[in-house]
Amino acid sequence: QPELRTSRKSRKKLQVIICVLLVELCERFTFFGIVCNMILFCTVKLGYDNYLAAFINLMFVGATTLTPVLVGWFAETYLGRTKVLYLCAFLHFFTAMLPVVAFPFEDFYIDTHHITHQIEPREQQILFYTGLLAAALGIGGIRAILCPMGAYSLQGYNQHQLLSFFNFYWLVNLNSTVVFLGIAYIQQSVAKNLGFLIPFTSVLLALMAINMVRNKFTYKPKKGSLLTTLGVFLNSLRMCCIHYRHISGEVTSWLDRAKENNGGRYSETHVENVKVLARLFPLYGLQLFYRVCITQIPSGYYIQTMNSNLHMGDFLLPIGVMNVISILPLLLLAPLMELVTSCFLSTGKPPMAPIRVILGHVLAALSLLLAGFCELQRKTYPLVEQTLSGKVLQVSSMPCYYLAPQYILLGIAEALVTPTSFISFQLTPSHIRGISLHFLTLSYGGGCFLGAFIVMFLYLISGNFYPNVLHEGNLERFFFLLAILLAVNTLVLWRMSYYLDLSVQGKAVGVSPVTEKLLQYKACLQFYNTIELSYINNSVQSML
Incomplete structure (x- = not known):
């Protein structure tokens, strides 16, 4: 039985x-x-x-x-x-x-x-x-x-x-x-x-x-209300304003104003959970400009490819072939990175997740920089006619596969930055993991909306930054601007990691590779000062 x-x-x-x-x-x-x-x-x-x-x-x-x-x-x-x-x-x-x-x-x-x-x-x-x-x-x-x-x-x-x-x-x-x-x-x-x-x-x-x-x-999924979390922030701001006018007394954190015993509307458990989650906000914020870069694959890079020569002999390549090129590094590097991680862990030297994230941001900035140079090169080629979806378009005669390196760099960057999702979910306290994942999702969506706003804003102030006819405009300036913004974002991330020690303290011995892989992210959480050691142990036990 x-x-x-x-x-x-x-x-x-x-x-x-x-x-x-x-x-x-x-x-x-x-x-x-x-x-x-x-x-x-x-x-x-x-x-x-x-x-x-x-x-x-x-x-x-x-x-x-x-x-x-x-x-x-x-x-x-x-x-x-x-x-x-x-x-x-x-x-x-x-x-x-x-x-x-x-x-x-x-x-x-x-x-x-x-x-x-x-x-x-x-x-x-x-x-x-x-x-x-x-x-x-x-x-x-x-x-x-x-x-x-x-x-x-x-x-x-x-x-x-x-x-x-x-x-x-x-x-x-x-x-x-x-x-x-x-x-x-x-x-x-x-x-x-x-x-x-x-x-x-x-x-x-x-x-x-x-x-x-x-x-x-x-x-x-895990219980936890995103609206309740946002409500704690709003109630804390409201109580802080009232405090300066009428109420006396000090608290250790401005979020404590939302507690019921301080005149707020939320229980102490809710507020403490939000305080732990708030320490992850630097991670979410630094993801915005990186996501703006990643979203150029279905937008800016797509338009650049559409205006390049898609013919390879007598065969018309689908535009999506370049998008697939950006996915291939993720598919190829994921098993390789897993193997390298296991090798490092076997020697007692776990690789650093923060270094991967920073390197991913650097490669994304290089991808945008390369896209700008490729656009300058693309405009030097003569125009040819190309039929897409029944319409004849005037496009550059430069082969579209010349753009492949910028797609590859962006794919490698995505493979390296992926550990941020593990940082956000697996090593946060189990009772707020769902909310943590929601905020990470909001940062991804926010990057898309920020990218759309940048496109619209640059077009309004200078139409040549995102031209309708690419060989008559300056799309490369758009890519260069995004590269500069992402470089500044990467510099901020690096400076924070420089002042706050990201190294893993101690060595984990006698545990499984999955446990080691989770424990290595403790380094990144020291950077964000997210959780206590007890939370780390509980999270590892719940995952195993």
Whole structure:
């Protein structure tokens, strides 16, 4: 009987893993189908300028980053997770259909007399923006309820199962790369009818979501309200203002003003949790400009590639091939970094996570600097005609693969900066890990919105910084400006690490590699002064 229960439990876990990964794959299929073609749609189909297309793209990516937090809170507070999941699955399918209706393929509206019927531009824009809004909500709900981060749902697994899961998850990322390329090629090639595969995957996702709900596969993330955390800050500010007018007495921290025994509205437990979390804010803040840099892949770099020669002989490369180049370093370096980390740990010298983060910021700044020089070089080439999505464009004759180094540098940077998510989640106290992850997500979304604001602001003060015709403008100045901002951001991070010791004190002996990998991030937490040693031990025990 015990063996039968163990066998059933193992099968249930395998079903959970397979369903979650398939749903995430289908969700990425729809998301990439929108992101990797939005600029092409906006410039070719809607006739938007480059700056406006990049602005819309960045706003959409930022919205899909923030909606998991908001939809997750709405599900917990009002409708419930099951109802919200059904609603988001419907929005997901609705989203995938609208672009097909708004931008039909040539044979979609052909009648018996072989006359193509087109939708008016105003109706196209209404359908397009409605689809983007529905996409942000639908994708956000799917990510919040069915696709939480691996660290959320794997705390009950042993080390072997943990590594096996992430190996499988790595393969899914590789499959997503192939999907990214496939969608990009479908949308700009003659095989346009295959684009209906995108709504089909949304239907598949909805069916798997329903199956997961019926079998109670959905994982309920860590409790903790983001709004309550923000409320503590607002109440503390309010009480500080009142204190200077009417109330006497001193407190050790201005956040203590929000405590009930000091006249505030929140319990001492809530306030103490927020005080611990507030020490991570330098980490979140320093991520903003780095995320602005990363978001140039689907915006600035995409426009630069679109205006380069995509032909390789008689074959027209999909624009998405350059995006895949930025993903490959992440796929290749992740196992290599794991191997190097294990080697360092075996010698008792754990590698430094803060150094990786700083090096990642440096490489991202170099990527932007290289993008600026490549833009100067691209404009020296003569113009040639190139057909994209049925429209003839005047582009530079410089081959697009000349831009590959800047994509590679940005991919390596992302592989190095990834440990910040581990710092934020795994080594914070278990009772506030959910809120910590929410704030890290807010910093990612904030980077997208900040990038969109910078694009709009630079266009308003100088249109040449983000020109509609690249060979007549100065897009390189935009890249140089971002490189300078990110360099300053990196310098601040380095100076803080210089004044605060980031070295790991002592050596961990006789523990597993997973434990060592978690303990190495203690160095970075000394930098941010985030948690006490007892919290570190509790976090390591909960992860194992």
